[in-house]
Amino acid sequence: MYSGKTLRRFLATTVAGAVLAAAAVVTAPAPAGAAEVRIGVNDVSRHGNPFAGRGNPGAFLWASLFDPLARPDENGAPQPVLSSNWTIVNPTTWEFNLRGGIGFSNGEQFISDAVRATMEWLLTEDGQASVVGREFRSLASVSVIDGDTIRFVTKAPDPILINKLAMVNIVAPKAWADLGAEGFNANPVGTGPYVAEDFAAESLTVKRNPSAWQPGKLDRVVLLGLPEQASRLQALLSNQIDVAFGMGPDNIAQMEASGLDVLVTPAPQVMSIMLRTEQDKDTPLKDRRVRQALNYAVDTESMARDLLLGQGKAAGQGGTPVAFGYDPSIEPYPYDPAKAKALLAEAGYADGFPMKIEVITGSFPSDADIYQKAAQDLQAVGIQVEMERVNFPDWLKKFLNNTWEGDAFGSSWNSAPYMDSVRPYSYQTCAKTKAHFCDDAQTPLYQQVSTEMDPDKRKQLLSDLHKLTKEVAPAIFLVEQIDITGVNKRISDFRYINRSIDYTTLGVN
Numbered sequence: 001m002y003s004g005k006t007l008r009r010f011l012a013t014t015v016a017g018a019v020l021a022a023a024a025v026v027t028a029p030a031p032a033g034a035a036e037v038r039i040g041v042n043d044v045s046r047h048g049n050p051f052a053g054r055g056n057p058g059a060f061l062w063a064s065l066f067d068p069l070a071r072p073d074e075n076g077a078p079q080p081v082l083s084s085n086w087t088i089v090n091p092t093t094w095e096f097n098l099r100g101g102i103g104f105s106n107g108e109q110f111i112s113d114a115v116r117a118t119m120e121w122l123l124t125e126d127g128q129a130s131v132v133g134r135e136f137r138s139l140a141s142v143s144v145i146d147g148d149t150i151r152f153v154t155k156a157p158d159p160i161l162i163n164k165l166a167m168v169n170i171v172a173p174k175a176w177a178d179l180g181a182e183g184f185n186a187n188p189v190g191t192g193p194y195v196a197e198d199f200a201a202e203s204l205t206v207k208r209n210p211s212a213w214q215p216g217k218l219d220r221v222v223l224l225g226l227p228e229q230a231s232r233l234q235a236l237l238s239n240q241i242d243v244a245f246g247m248g249p250d251n252i253a254q255m256e257a258s259g260l261d262v263l264v265t266p267a268p269q270v271m272s273i274m275l276r277t278e279q280d281k282d283t284p285l286k287d288r289r290v291r292q293a294l295n296y297a298v299d300t301e302s303m304a305r306d307l308l309l310g311q312g313k314a315a316g317q318g319g320t321p322v323a324f325g326y327d328p329s330i331e332p333y334p335y336d337p338a339k340a341k342a343l344l345a346e347a348g349y350a351d352g353f354p355m356k357i358e359v360i361t362g363s364f365p366s367d368a369d370i371y372q373k374a375a376q377d378l379q380a381v382g383i384q385v386e387m388e389r390v391n392f393p394d395w396l397k398k399f400l401n402n403t404w405e406g407d408a409f410g411s412s413w414n415s416a417p418y419m420d421s422v423r424p425y426s427y428q429t430c431a432k433t434k435a436h437f438c439d440d441a442q443t444p445l446y447q448q449v450s451t452e453m454d455p456d457k458r459k460q461l462l463s464d465l466h467k468l469t470k471e472v473a474p475a476i477f478l479v480e481q482i483d484i485t486g487v488n489k490r491i492s493d494f495r496y497i498n499r500s501i502d503y504t505t506l507g508v509n
Contacts, residue, residue: 035219035508037491039501040232040241042362043392044204044225048188048196049181050169051122051132053396055416056245056499060223064206064216064503066169066190069096069115070162074497076324076419078162082110082170082191091157091453092140098148102213104172105195112144117173119152126181131400132167134433135426138450157451159458163418193503194221201225217493217507229362236260236486242508243491247484248365249309261487263496268322268419269412270315271364272475273357273374274428276407276436283407284353288439291473293343295333297381298374302335304479307366307373311484315477317466318413318424322498325421325449325462330470332477340381352382356406358390358398364412364481371410374478399427402434409436412481416499421462422449428474437474 039060046058050066053059069083080086083096102110119142127133140155154161172189179187188196193216194206204223208216224241226232233251236244237258247255247262255262275285275294284290300314316332319325344350355378361368375385388406390398398404399411413424425431425446430438445465452458470477487494492509495502 035217036222037218037243037506037508038222038224038241040224040226040235040244042225042227042232042246044202044223045393047185047199047204049185050171050188050190051127051130051181052185054131054135054167055414057223057225057392059417059500060245061204061206062169063192063500064194064221065188065192065196066171067192067214068168068170069098069165071166071417071500072163072419072498076322076498078166078418082115086162088453089151092154094152094154094161095145096150096152098150099213100148102191103211104175104189104191105209105211106172106175106189107211108172108174108189110170110191111147112150113147114170114173115150116142116144117176118168118170121176122168130181131396135164135167157453159451159453159455160418160420160422163420166417194218214504216503217505221503221506227362233486236488239488242488243494244486245483246363246365247486249307249311249484250366251486252309252484255486259489261489261491261494263483263485263487263494264311265483265485265496266320266322267364267481267483268320268415268499269364269481270318270320270424271367271370271410271412271478271481272315272318273359273371273408273478274411274436274475275473276402276404276409277474278402278435278438279407284347284349285407287347288471288473289343289347290349292333292471293340293347293381294378294383294476295473296336296343297340297383298333298377298476298478299335300332300478303366303370303373307369308479308482312365312482313480315480316470317477318428318469318475319421319462319466320413320415320480323415323419323421323423324455325459325466327463327466330463330466333470335377337377337381344381350382352384354384354386355408356386356388357408357410358388358395358404358406359410360392360395361389363392365484367410370478374476399436400434402436404436408476411475413475419498421466422446425449425465425469439472439474441472442468 041057043057050062067082070078073079084099086096121127122133138154138158140153143151175189193212195209197207198205202225207220232244235241277286304312304314314332317330359371429442449461492507493505
């Protein structure tokens with residue numbers, strides 16, 4: 001069905017990898033009498049440094065070990081965690097009152113100085129180079145008012161500072177200073193319901209933190225790295241794991257028939273193929289007509305209908321339905337290969353051109369099939385697609401430094417963890433350090449959205465930005481993704497909010 005030698009090689013590699021991984025699932029039994037939950041995730045290469053990433057799979061571990069000052073609830077509204085409340089003193093000044101009586105797992109006390117130390121490290125050169133630190137370029141200073149009160153001052157008004165702080169897991173200051181980022185990565189210390197017990201190549205184990213202010217219900221939780229969806233499914237069906245993330249729509253019937261609970265939730269991510277205008281060579285992708293043509297060439301409605309079984313939707317913007325600022329009136333590009341060919345011809349590429357796309361598979365429901373369908377549709381209008389599969393650590397390095405070998409790459413417009421539609425624009429536009437795409441038309445609107453403190457005005461500005469971005473076409477917008485999770489019925493109080501596990505409620509029957 002699919003054309004192109006390279007695409008066939010990609011498909012063969014993907015399928016073969018899934019079969020081999022499924023055959024290799026071996027786990028030891030839980031200790032007798034232990035209240036233990038085993039969770040299958042696609043990768044466990046990240047460990048205890050919570051500033052090294054900004055989402056899953058790392059966040060599955062960090063949520064068990066650390067707490068932020070605040071985090072959004074299931075409706076996207078920020079809720080206090082380590083802070084008890086906060087006040088916006090003026091558009092550039094926020095004050096936070098902290099909860100008392102909280103300690104880190106190594107006995108250090110949680111007070112304002114701990115928050116200050118964490119934030120001040122993020123403002124250092126090394127901190128600003130970290131994934132989380134990049135999100136706080138607008139922060140000017142952090143100062144202690146007293147042991148329970150701390151003040152944040154931003155360089156310009158930042159209407160979603162409180163949402164951004166969901167990314168900042170507060171670390172034990174002495175442990176961080178003594179160990180450094182690399183040492184802390186292997187020996188993390190936080191205030192969370194669990195503490196690190198064992199970090200292995202294919203699994204991460206945490207045990208109950210007896211001194212936690214919000215203790216866990218389990219003796220331990222094990223995160224198992226099972227890169228392929230097939231391996232996670234087999235492990236779940238055979239009771240080797242209790243929870244499996246990243247399942248596909250075609251797994252739902254089998255999981256339900258096996259007596260498992262299946263959760264289908266909207267993901268705060270739009271799946272896309274990002275188009276690189278910032279390259280060392282000239283590229284057809286610099287022409288807006290070409291980028292629009294690629295969007296017309298791809299049948300995203302069939303992806304949502306056939307590959308996500310109607311559970312997801314075709315995407316036409318970078319905002320997500322579960323995030324502030326999403327505009328449901330913006331329609332996706334219609335499937336129109338004739339118009340795609342006409343635009344390519346108008347831009348001088350009637351015969352198409354070669355395009356290499358680097359992608360990760362196994363992270364989203366049906367993502368391999370969605371990429372394959374996109375490649376097939378692009379080839380139908382003359383784009384000679386070469387698709388290469390990469391692992392997540394390599395993807396992240398290339399993403400941060402714009403060192404892609406190809407012309408495009410699979411990426412999501414991710415509103416998590418602070419659930420505001422402006423977030424993806426900080427790394428999918430000219431605003432990103434070492435940008436891979438840049439169109440100056442977006443910059444004024446992005447700057448207005450980023451500093452407007454009035455929620456109603458921000459919502460309208462975000463709508464305007466989404467509409468402009470659809471026209472600018474920095475990406476081939478594919479689908480509004482979903483999360484499909486299989487859960488063993490022995491699990492109790494499983495809460496999956498904003499792509500994170502609530503470890504304070506997780507238990508077993």
